[in-house]
Amino acid sequence: MQARVLTFNTLFKGEALARMAVLAETIERSDYDVVCLQEVISWRVLRLLRRVATSYAHIAYLPMFPLVRGGLVTLSRHPVVRRHFRAYxxxxxxxxxxxxxxxxxxxxxxxxxxxxxxxxxxxxxxLDMDWSSSNVYARVEKAELERLAAAVDRIPETEPLVAMGDFNVPRDSPYLAEFISSTGLRDAFGGDTEPTFRPEYAEIGAIDQLLVRPGLDATTRLVFKEKVRLPSGRSAVLSDHYGIAADLTAGSTRDA
Incomplete structure (x- = not known):
């Protein structure tokens, strides 16, 4: 099995529609099989994605009027046979x-x-950018990771699985290490702490993650580092995050 995937926090504020128009055109020209986006909050942005990235015929999200639930959208060029939203x-x-x-x-x-x-x-x-055990936001994140681990553990161990997105937890955090240990997932970056959040915005570090189950290999790289030209002609970055792209490979998992 082979798949090329992308995860990207799109940044909901600012010139969101203009930036998303460029992103939609970029992924439409790409060879990604699956694209996971965060902060796609507006229905206008979602409609733009669907209108421009037409080769992604399969899309998963959860409506929650007047927003997209969690800001999460997954685009696929291959059929989505099941979808489920697990709330924190x-x-x-x-x-x-x-x-x-x-x-x-x-x-x-x-x-x-x-x-x-x-x-x-x-x-x-x-919001404090403090991941010590006494910090109230760190405790919230720890609880969410525990809930996510419980949901991951419900997926049969034989199923290839990749978990990715904006974890808002640094890669060297003990909370992330506990999550990885609990689920048996593997950090596709091997602990590399190169920032995934743009340093010019804040010194937060590697808070976007891509984790895979054993038996699934991943070759990763950071993307969308350079500025792009918006429809207005102005140059801008696509988001305050970089994207993570990965090539996934595994043995055949075709159902008998």
Missing amino acids: APAPPARPEWLLGKGALFTRIRLPEGHLTVVNTHLSAN
């Missing part, structure tokens, strides 16, 4: 992102050589 329980302190109903979007995709379960997630933000 809102936990204090109260903050605007509660309105998004954050969680994880699970999709099972039928590839030419077998099935792949794709987990697209966006955890709560750590």
Whole structure:
């Protein structure tokens, strides 16, 4: 089994429609099989994606009027045979992102050589950028990782699985290490802490992750580092995050 995947936090504010128009054209020209996007909050942005990236005939998301639940959208060039949204329980302190109903979007995709379960997630933000055990936001993230681990563990161990998205937790965090240990997943970056959040915005580090089950190999790279030209002619970055692209390979998982 082979698949090329992308995860990208698109940044919902600012010139979102203009940036997303460029992103949609970019992925339409790409050879990604599956694209996981975060912060696709607006229905206008979702409609733009569907109108421009037409080769992605299969799309998974959860409606939650007037928003897209969790801001999570998964695009696929291959059939989605199952989808499920696992919500994270809102936990204090109260903050605007509660309105998004954050969680994880699970999709099972039928590839030419077998099935792949794709987990697209966006955890709560750590507004203090403090991941010590005493920090209230760090405790929220830890609880969300535990809930995500329980959901991942429900997927049969024989199913190839990739979990990716904006975890909002640094790659060297003990909370992420606990999650990896609990689920048996593997960090496709091998612990490399090269920032995935643009340093010119904040020194947060590698908070976007791509994790795979044993038996699934991943060759990763950061993408969308350079500025692009918007429809207005102005140059801008696509987001405050970089994207993560990966080539996944595994043995045949074709159903008997």
